[in-house]
Amino acid sequence: MKKLSVLFKQVLRVAFTPPPAIRAAAAVALLALGLAAPAAHAALNVVATTSDVAALAKTVGGDDVTIITLARPTEDPHFVDARPSFLRHLSRADLLIEGGADLEAGWLPPLVNNARNRKILSGAAGRFLAAEHVRLRDIPATLDRSQGDVHAHGNPHFLLDPANAALVANALAEKLAALDPAKAAAHRARAKKFSATLDGKRAEWNRRLVPFRGAGVVTYHRSFDYFLAAFHLNLSGTIEPKPGIEPSASHLVALTAQMKREKVRLILTEPNRPIRTCTRVAAQSGAKLVRAPLMPLNDDYLAFIEAIVTGVESALRPE
């Protein structure tokens, strides 16, 4: 009997002593509680792939985030040269914000794999894809990367439509709120303020571009499709025959003839496209060439769209 009683006590002790993993977790939780109370509130470390999503994150996150942008605003976002600092930034990030829709498919995945940061892996809480919050244009019926088409999952340049910027800003506020609940109200308030300011600016931009509704525009890459659609301008053609494909001489001859026939007066292109090709098409077709940014040059999304609106307006205004 005595033996049985000892055995029973041992069984009881084993049953009611938490396993080491649970004890350790409890200790960490208590430590975290102890540290969280007196410490100053740390800003979230955010890494953004491009300056458009960075500008929105800065607007929504304010001083509650510190933001590193990987691609330079003048770089082609499809083909970004990875610098050694990228891995360091990614390894420390609480949140990685990307455009998505394959925009960064050519350069971001190996960097994330090598950064050894579980927080920002695909599907983790610290990963945000802007493309998931907008309606993409030109989604192909079948996936086709033949000839190197870099828009095989739809057009990823959706932040050129200011309405999409409001959608992404609000979604970003929810993401930041989830990662930093203590600042949730501040994130949401800043997103709401941005949306309201943007509404006012959109009305003004619309007024300024109304006289040019239906005007034909040629671009180099399919970069400005969302901008043109937002302001009721028509994409007549592109200098690249397909996204990411160099134009042939015969393509340029056909395009120039089409531009003359359709009286296209504007070539809109980002600054990093081959200037000689663009000026030659402009000279041969009689259209004006406007080189507008594809990405904000600073943290100011509104100034970025303003620059494009001003460029288009000045080119299409009758002399």
Ligand SMILES: [Zn+2]
């Ligand atoms: Zn593109």
